[in-house]
Amino acid sequence: MTKLRITTMASMAVMILSLSGLVISPADAAVDRSGKVCVQEGMVVSSGGVTNTCAKTDKGLFYTPSRKLSGSLTVVCGATEAWCGAMTKAFTNKTGVNTKFVRLSSGETVARLDAAKNNPEFDVWHGGPADGFGVARIGNLIEKYLSPTRNMIPAKYQDTDGYWTGVYVGALGFCSNTKELKRLGVAVPRSWADLLNPKLKRQISTAHPSTSGTAFTTLWTQVTRLGSEEAGIAYMKKLHNNILQYTKSGVGPVQIVGRGEAAIGIVFSHDCVAGAEQGLPLKVSFPSEGTGYEIGGVALVKGAKNPEAAKAYIDFALSAEAQNLGPTVAAYQVLTNPRTKLDRRMVALKKLAIVNYDFEKAAASKKALTARFDSEVAVAPKV
């Protein structure tokens, strides 16, 4: 009883402290029955091979006794090498499950999941984009899993049916090379309309919507904000004159802009921030008309060899503790768990004008829309 009371009191203290934005030291933290520390709800701790997830109840923080884990785990990871490495290492340290990863783009992931459908080589897909999960679900490659931690994640950042759950969110923004803009005599862009400035001829770098989720987000944002595919394509046609080249990867423009090959890139803002941290003269801005966003999620692979560990990994990935690893490895995406620490390098989503992005509709329209982009926009001569 005493311990329970301590737990309750401590958890209140934790909540007050976290609300006031102070760092919580273990001394202030809740202590569970086995004496383990549970600093935040959504945190995963493990002792003696038993993993627990700190979840929220009306009483505060407590542990959900989890399954006993063993064996090894293979993650196919779409985030950066460093982030994937930090995540899997932390999970191994916590649970003793030997966790390894392969970093693959989402297209390669789907291709490999499909090729090994009958004998999956991966257990978890971490860091995939919503549209990739959509394709994997249709192909029967991922499996529904409702993590207990899932309830903490805002509903708009997860699949309603539980096939995947969001771990991070990235907002589309403009990434400007301040030196180049100065040279061209152009102000930092604040709207989609600013990008059509004739002074920016062949000065904008963006990816191709077929190969890059980032660029498709750009395209769909135009469709959403202008009201129709027709209008969206029309905008992209105008923008086409100012495009240097359509890169294959969504992050590509950051380097291109960073070294002054182009003046402005249309990228997810966190990639621009990471570029600026490398020492590139970059500045992030957002369009006033509204911008789009992406969700990176985590999903259970169908027929996973070690489903218990895979589910525990998903619980872990959704926890505040795991998500907080992001900024430590230069990943500045907005984290989906509301209890995570806010890093000043992350974008404050609440302050942004965001379009009403319909992921399902976007995914359904993708193939036809990118084909249209290919034949009507990308091949047009630049005038």
Place this chain on the structure above:
Amino acid sequence: MGFLNLQNSHREEKLNVIDVTVPRVVKKLRNPMRSSSKVRLDRVTRFVLWFTLALLAMLIIFPLGNILVTASRESGREVFAALFSSSVTQQIVKNTILLGVTVGLLGTSIGFLFAYAQTRLEFRGKRILHIISLVPLISPPFAFATAIIILFGRSGIITRDLLGLSPILYGFPGLVIVLTTSFFPVAYMNILGMMRSLDPSLDEAASILGASKFRVFVKVTLPMLIPGIASSFLLLFVESIADLANPLVIGGDFTVLSSRAYIAINGDYDVAAGAAYSVVLLIPGLLVFLLQRYWAQRRNIVSVTGKPSGRISPVESKSAKIALLAVPFTVSFLIVLVYITVIVGGFVKVLGVNNTLTMEHYSYVFSGIGNEAIFKTTLLALIATPLAGIFGMILAWLIVRKIRRGRQAMDFLGMLGIAVPGTVLGIGYAVTFNHTTKLGNFGIVPQLAGGGAIFGGALAIIMVYTIRSSPAGQRSGIAALQQIDPAIDEAASSLGASGVVTFRKITLPLIRGALLTGLMFAFARSMTTLSPIIFITTPDTPIMTSRILSEVDGGRFGNAFAFSSILIVLVLIALGVINLFVKGRPTLSLTTPID
């Protein structure tokens, strides 16, 4: 570095050493003298033959067959239909052919100029020029294109900072520059060997009869070089259209089939369409083989097989010399700049933007993430290297000496490893070896690729390395074997040696040089192969090239440059070691990585 000296020690080699045309091999075999050497196959040889065929089936036929099946799915058939109906798809095909032809022509011309300079001109720095021209054979993926942008891009170190220019390289011009510079050494080696073995007495005769130097060149020398020039062109054509890494970095809006296949898989999640584009890409490859055969059967002007006699009189005119040397020296300068950029890029923060010296890229690369990749990649390449070398030699031996019917088909199958775009091979392997397959009544192919396979999928990677690098050994082996009089084999046979004993005791020692070449290329190629690896790398087999791709993807070029520099150093060390262990002079053949 023996590897880089290949050609200079080559003066006495006979013409056929660098003979790359498949059909000419065949022609030689038709010679009645040679075919008399075909003895009835003994039991061991027959076993070797069947074993080799089984290996070929496993390594290339089976995966390719699966790709064809994949490509015939609905979205794949749509791609084939679009070839005839969609202007976008037709444009992609046109772009691909335009790129192949341009790089083929330019690369062959530059290779020719280098070869001409080596054989017909006397100048300072001849040897260094030769060494520099072979350096691009070790080019890690992306390194070349990235370095070119940093140097010559819109805000390039040279173009803007030094010259005040801001050219836009993305697209066709950039691709041509990068592909030509990285692939021309193939043409150079080809033509160089050929020019060295030309008999100067023919030139002399023409001069004595009063022909000017230029006329001698056009009327005498050039016609004899045509088979070599043609085969160089066709090879460069295939290599440049199958390349993926460069179109991804510098291709701009200029889409080619290889990048379209990549888009299909990575963007549209459509493996069938990707396979279909790749099958379309295979057609020019097949045409090249057929064309080569047709060409060499009709034209076989070069028939010099003895040692060249007489002396070549070098070009003396100073202005002619300068004109002829301008291109080779410019290209060499470019190569040196590119490799310096790669190496320096690993030691500064962001090359060209923030040139502060730093070790952070190397400490990142040598941290847990990179260490394992460096070790395992080298290990797997080292395992694959002797396999590829020996497999290539056995193939060559069977083709030249042992089999009568179907040797062209066998030669072709052996060469498929480089003719097939890497992406296709990778998907083929993923589809084929990611699960256990029952082969009718004959047996079972266990799972070889993917994390769930034995040795964590390492076997599939070794298989890919082997089939992609054995063609080098096969080609040089065929060329070498043709120079050895079959009578030696016959003597051994009549003394009672079996085919295999003859091969081991007689043939192998005689073709050491070819084996050495095969081994060197096998290692260099294995270490730099990327596109098939993407589809079969597993957590237990992290591969350096795929790490480089990750770093490039994330825009961390410093790390990519550090990885690339380490890769170059490793290849150089290994080539030195191979050179020490396998005694014999390397002979040259046609190969550089096709990715």
